[in-house]
Amino acid sequence: MECDRALEALSEAIDLGPAAVPDHAEALAHCAACPGCARAAEALRRLGSIPAPEAPAGLVERVLAAAEQERAAQAPQPEQDASPAEGGGPTLVVPLTVPVRTPSRFRTAALVMAGAAVLFGAFVVMRAGIVTMTGDGTRTATELGIEPVGANGEAVPPPPLPKDFKGDVTSGPGADEAQSARTAPNLIAFGGWVYRAAPDVRAPERSALTTLGQTTTDLGSGSPGTHAVLGLQSAPQAIYLDAAAGKLMLFAIVTRTFGGERFALQADTSIARYGDWALLPSRFPAPTAADGGPTFRAHTKPDDVGATVYPLPGSDPSGGFAIPPGLPATDPGSGNPNWTWWAPAP
Amino acid sequence: MAAGRVDDETVQAARTGDAAAFESLVRATADAVYGHAYRFFADAGTAEDAVQEVYLKVFRSLGTFDGRSSFTTWLFRVTRNVCLDMLRAGRRRPVPVDPLNAVTAPVGDIADEAVASVALETALASLPPEDRDAFNAVALFGLSYEQAGDALEAPVGTVKSRVHRARRSLVSLLGLGEGGA
Numbered sequence: 001m002e003c004d005r006a007l008e009a010l011s012e013a014i015d016l017g018p019a020a021v022p023d024h025a026e027a028l029a030h031c032a033a034c035p036g037c038a039r040a041a042e043a044l045r046r047l048g049s050i051p052a053p054e055a056p057a058g059l060v061e062r063v064l065a066a067a068e069q070e071r072a073a074q075a076p077q078p079e080q081d082a083s084p085a086e087g088g089g090p091t092l093v094v095p096l097t098v099p100v101r102t103p104s105r106f107r108t109a110a111l112v113m114a115g116a117a118v119l120f121g122a123f124v125v126m127r128a129g130i131v132t133m134t135g136d137g138t139r140t141a142t143e144l145g146i147e148p149v150g151a152n153g154e155a156v157p158p159p160p161l162p163k164d165f166k167g168d169v170t171s172g173p174g175a176d177e178a179q180s181a182r183t184a185p186n187l188i189a190f191g192g193w194v195y196r197a198a199p200d201v202r203a204p205e206r207s208a209l210t211t212l213g214q215t216t217t218d219l220g221s222g223s224p225g226t227h228a229v230l231g232l233q234s235a236p237q238a239i240y241l242d243a244a245a246g247k248l249m250l251f252a253i254v255t256r257t258f259g260g261e262r263f264a265l266q267a268d269t270s271i272a273r274y275g276d277w278a279l280l281p282s283r284f285p286a287p288t289a290a291d292g293g294p295t296f297r298a299h300t301k302p303d304d305v306g307a308t309v310y311p312l313p314g315s316d317p318s319g320g321f322a323i324p325p326g327l328p329a330t331d332p333g334s335g336n337p338n339w340t341w342w343a344p345a346p
Numbered sequence: 347m348a349a350g351r352v353d354d355e356t357v358q359a360a361r362t363g364d365a366a367a368f369e370s371l372v373r374a375t376a377d378a379v380y381g382h383a384y385r386f387f388a389d390a391g392t393a394e395d396a397v398q399e400v401y402l403k404v405f406r407s408l409g410t411f412d413g414r415s416s417f418t419t420w421l422f423r424v425t426r427n428v429c430l431d432m433l434r435a436g437r438r439r440p441v442p443v444d445p446l447n448a449v450t451a452p453v454g455d456i457a458d459e460a461v462a463s464v465a466l467e468t469a470l471a472s473l474p475p476e477d478r479d480a481f482n483a484v485a486l487f488g489l490s491y492e493q494a495g496d497a498l499e500a501p502v503g504t505v506k507s508r509v510h511r512a513r514r515s516l517v518s519l520l521g522l523g524e525g526g527a
Contacts, residue, residue: 011510015484015491043517050466052486055380059394063372063401068365070405 006030006037007044014048061208062232069231069238072198072252184335186274188241188251190215190229193346194265194278195239195251206230206248209240216270219243224272236346237264254278255345256333258303258317262345265333266320280322280339287322287339296322296339305331309342320344357417361408368408372401375418378486379425385478386429388471400428419493422483426497469519473512476500480508 001009001023009027018024031037186197190213209230218224219241228242237255240248254265267278280286287295287310296310299317303309306328309321320343327334352374359367376397383396403424411420470478476498483494484505491509495502 007514008506008510011513012506014513015509040514040517043520044513047466047513047516047520052377053381053384053393053467055376055397056390056394059380059397060372060376062394063376063398064369066398066402067368067372067405070402071363071365 001026001030003030003034003037006034007040010041010044014044058205058208061205065205065208066232068250069252072238072250184271184275184277186220187254187271187276187278188215188217189267189269189271189278190239190251191236192266192268193236194254194267194271196254197274198238198250198252209248212239215241216272217241218273219249220274222273253345254333256303256305256307256323256331256342258309258321258342259301260304261318263303263320263342264345266341266343277336277338278340281341284322284339284341287324292322292324292339307331307333310339318344352417354413354417357408357411357413361411368405371404371417375421375487376401378418378482378488379421381486382422382425382482383429385467385470385482386433388467392432396425396428396432399432400425403428415496416489416493418487419489419497422487422489422494423497426479465520466516469516470512472519473515477508477512477515480505481512484509 005023006027009021009023010031013021013024013027021027028041031041188195188197210233212229212231212233214226214228216224216226219227229239230242230248231239237253239251241251243249255262256265257263265278266281268281268283269279271278285295287293292298292310295312297313299309299311299321301309301317303321303323307323309317309323311317311319311321320341323333323340323342325337325339327336333340352371356367356370360371379400380393380397383393383400384390387393387396400421404421407424411417415423470481473481479498480494480500483489483497484491489497491502491505494500494509495505498505500508
């Protein structure tokens, strides 16, 4: 056997195992008779004993945390039942203030709510002409006899509709507001962005996260408190809230897309209670006209779910745009009675 | 050390969104991915960035992984592409290594594991990229020559030669001993 083939056979044996190399025995015999190849064989053995690099401590945890944030960012928006009532009567809206925790729990809560809604619907039909629904046409979960579930599984009262909600809007972009306004999903504000409670995930090691700051929220308890916000500086699309008893709760940034680009909902004030909606940032004067004027001007091209966007007059929507109230149930801002501002997502 | 064994059930579970299965995949393969990135960039921080990017890509694309190749073959391909993409994007250049500087651990010192490790990585960084890729595919990811050939789009014989050439170069660069006629 040639020296080159002998060493090649030894190299193959390292990769495949000696049994998979037909001339391995011959190569060993060659090495026994060839001092140069014997030294090379020993060198190959030593080479194989040198440890390969290992991922640094904490890297896997950071990877998993980033993946969970990605998972949260991809999570679907909570469903909201906006089915209109039959016969042109007032819209019965069941506000979904139940945070999506685990699939099984969510299914259970959804079944309870669906059952309660059916029973309540039957009750309303039976008492037609006796019970008159109020102008905003909405009912909270409590009014429906449904107990929303808080951050730790406890029953919590749903918050009232925003104080600035006007139920008498009858024209313009907010014409459907009276039919669609409802309590918000579980939102918080942090760093100028609005985040929504995401499905429960296994939280990463705290050591993999950085404390980014703090925010105020009641987490559905009715008593707002200050909570630390943790996350990755490089992935602000999702954050973890340090909830009670050291539990980390995941929140995903609220986004919509325009021209294939993601835009995130902004807020310059805290959202202290679950069920409160984001307001238009204070740097924008509230529109006084239904068409968004004079603050905003409707753009000719709608966003990717068909909503009209309202950039600043003379500006392009690529830098951000306002969205009016009165959005369909499929819209990420559905139910919000306020104008909102969406900026390019971080 | 080659990537840990990844069974089809774990891959399938991870594809359907099982977070624990995805974690198993990451834990079983993170050393190999990091090792390749570290040898590519010769910089720990950049290698860590690459690892994060690799697994985010895996997370996003796992649903489209069709199973025609093994998961580790696919992972190696993703890892290699991420490193090349980062290089093309100018985010980091591989640190050029003079092969003459790679001879840092003579035979007598090889017992010192840490020194030997550093010497090996330095020597690996000085290898031609095609040899290093073939060596990493087989030695780090545990791919067969056929799988490595598939990932590198090279004939099996070529892969075998590149791996062997890489080993002989390393032996020579590390002063572990010269062999053969």
